Amino acid sequence: MPRPTPRTARTTSAALLSGLAGLMAVSMAEAWELDRDASRIELIGTADGREAVTRVEDFEVDLEGDLDQPGQGQLVLTLRSDSITGGNDIVDGMLHGRNWFDVETYPEIVFRSTDIQAPAEGELRIEGELELRGDTHPLTVPASWTRQGERVNVDGRLTLDRTDFDMGRGAWRTEGTVKHEVHVDFSLELLAPSSS
Numbered sequence: 128m129p130r131p132t133p134r135t136a137r138t139t140s141a142a143l144l145s146g147l148a149g150l151m152a153v154s155m156a157e158a159w160e161l162d163r164d165a166s167r168i169e170l171i172g173t174a175d176g177r178e179a180v181t182r183v184e185d186f187e188v189d190l191e192g193d194l195d196q197p198g199q200g201q202l203v204l205t206l207r208s209d210s211i212t213g214g215n216d217i218v219d220g221m222l223h224g225r226n227w228f229d230v231e232t233y234p235e236i237v238f239r240s241t242d243i244q245a246p247a248e249g250e251l252r253i254e255g256e257l258e259l260r261g262d263t264h265p266l267t268v269p270a271s272w273t274r275q276g277e278r279v280n281v282d283g284r285l286t287l288d289r290t291d292f293d294m295g296r297g298a299w300r301t302e303g304t305v306k307h308e309v310h311v312d313f314s315l316e317l318l319a320p321s322s323s
Contacts, residue, residue, distance in 0.1 A: 159190040159279070165316035168206070172289070173306040181222065185210035188315060194272055194279060197243040197251055206236040226296040233260050238268070249273060251281070259292050270313075277319040284312050 168183040185207035192200020209230040212219050223230040240255040253268040270283035288307045289295050299305055 159317040161188040162316040167314050169312045171310040181213045183211050197245050200243050202240040204238040279317045281315045286310050
């Protein structure tokens with residue numbers, strides 16, 4: 128096999144360096160920052176015949192890629208399970224206990240995308256895996272997005288059966304008090320980084 132000439136080696140090295148620089152520039156240009164104050168995640172269930180809303184107060188979003196070309200992007204959403212609150216100590220004590228989120232054993236809930244598609248303009252279909260209570264479950268998240276200047280808002284709602292995720296053990300397993308169906312509503316405000 129012939130050895131590369133110095134000129135060929137220089138050309139190959141230049142191409143590799145140029146490619147790496149391009150990748151770094153794309154990565155930097157496509158890193159998004161979560162505006163926590165303008166974002167929300169809510170879990171909406173039915174307890175004793177009434178709507179029960181709990182909020183996730185501490186979460187992070189790691190989004191890389193261009194929403195105009197979502198197939199090349201990656202998303203990781205991390206929620207602190209002890210930040211899930213129904214607004215009072217009694218409800219929070221139940222939610223944080225072993226029958227529900229078991230926050231001492233499982234302090235984080237993590238969703239990682241495996242594929243992001245855009246079925247129509249302004250729409251996203253995010254396939255991924257949800258790590259909850261030590262198990263990993265496939266999950267599809269439908270979302271819509273709008274852009275205004277350097278800000279992008281991603282909204283969505285999905286419906287889950289809590290028993291598919293082993294949520295609500297023991298006496299909570301039946302629908303007598305808390306319905307199996309839970310809605311997850313989210314609105315995420317993302318900021319493009321300043322180009323510096």
